[in-house]
Amino acid sequence: YQQVIEHLPTNRVVLPDYESVFRREQTEQVFQRIINGETVIVSGVKGCGKTSLLRQLEGLAHEKGKSALYINRQTLPYTAEKIQSFLLRSAESLGLEAENFEALIDLIRKQQAILLIDEYTGVLIPDLDKAEQGRHEALTRLVKLANKEKVPMAIVVHAIPKILDRALEQLSLDRESVIIPKAATKDEIDVTLSCGSIYPRGESPQSPQALIIEPGTADVTLTIAGTQPGIINELIQDIYYREKKSQKPSPRVSPSLVFDFWQGESRNFLNKPIVHRVLSLAKYHFQENKGQLTLFRHVFSLPDQEDHLQAADQIRTADSGKILAPVKEDWLRLGLVREEGNKILIDGLVIAAAVCTPKIF
Missing domain, CATH: 3.40.50.300 (P-loop containing nucleotide triphosphate hydrolases)
Structure with missing residues (x-):
């Protein structure tokens, strides 16, 4: 990288x-x-x-x-x-x-x-x-x-x-x-960015389906469902420097590795501009639709008050059938959730944790 x-x-x-x-x-x-x-x-x-x-x-x-x-x-x-x-x-x-x-x-x-x-x-x-x-x-x-x-x-x-x-x-x-962009699906591509193929101004893509970096002799493959570029960039850099030192093949990045890494070095992700932007859009929406905030907390069993990191650790998925289609579409548009099969997942632990904190909404 x-x-x-x-x-x-x-x-x-x-x-x-x-x-x-x-x-x-x-x-x-x-x-x-x-x-x-x-x-x-x-x-x-x-x-x-x-x-x-x-x-x-x-x-x-x-x-x-x-x-x-x-x-x-x-x-x-x-x-x-x-x-x-x-x-x-x-x-x-x-x-x-x-x-x-x-x-x-x-x-x-x-x-x-x-x-x-x-x-x-x-x-x-x-x-x-x-x-x-x-x-x-x-x-x-x-x-x-x-x-x-x-x-x-x-x-x-x-x-x-x-x-x-x-x-x-x-x-x-x-x-x-x-x-509306028609991105290639994960089945169609395995790599969205590799050495020699780089975005303007040296930046990485906002929402990769999969990403491969080739630091020297080690191949690093990152597959991540979230769309938060801050976490992705920090994970890539962390993996790169770790690989550069150890020169060992990289394991595929798992959800637990993402969470463990976020718990440690990436807490400052909460202060990144893109997080503030997403939370501001969510705040505007929930202020206009107060009943949806109560529903959102109920669907994902969010406590009224909880430590950010503890809450994020407990939140995973909910049945898609619990939510009416128009409400679900609202949440998808906001980037608060994503859908996989008959499950609906909170898209980014930081979003989930923030929603359960009254001082934000």
Whole structure:
């Protein structure tokens, strides 16, 4: 893992191996729609591959000699002024030199570049997080300007019906503009990332079905059901360094290993931005649907008050039949749960543990 990062500078865009993550024809079709001047919304449940598809579109744009300005909301500064300065510097590195958002949008349009926003969900939820207000104001202004000037762009919005409707209304789009990534299934692929095939900016995919890293002589294969990139990245690094020292073949990572590792070095995962984002979406949903919070605790036998780690250790699965279909769909969209056969599982121990803590909801 570290060897790959060291050999490729993080500011260099490298085309992802999109044939192993998404069916190439869909990536090409979406790209064609964007460069033809469409604005598309990439949506779907948490972990379906929205961010991965945007990264692949960015890589494809560069392969075809076009500029693509990729904006990750989580990495932006918090004030609107700093955000404008940050984005203008990012654009300048792509040859898009401008003094303000208006000039930048005009330049993107003239040079037939594309704009990729990852992601826009939080902007559409009023009062979600006051600390995010600066980000929201800047992104709203940028997107509205781009939409007014008909700049080709793709925007990630989570599949929460009210939020998706707001995005369509704000951008004057119809349902045909919504794209749901069609990720290859686990049966179709065994590897989503390997040495020599790396995502732009040296990052790893958000939601791998399976992952293989080749540190020297040892093969490390990671198969994990969760979609939390922080845990995945830390596990990979932990395994890599452990293997580098021992030079022994790696065992397949089991759920118990994931939990044991999370119990130790990865407790700070609770403070990662992506966790806050998922919990904020869940908080907004449960505030709007208070009965569902009681049901959620009941279905998974969540105590009203419990230590985070102790609660997470006890939570596993529940029968899918316990939950009405519309409610289950809500939870799937939020990324709180995932479904396997006739069982429904909490998707990420950190989510399960947080839900049982009154101070969060």
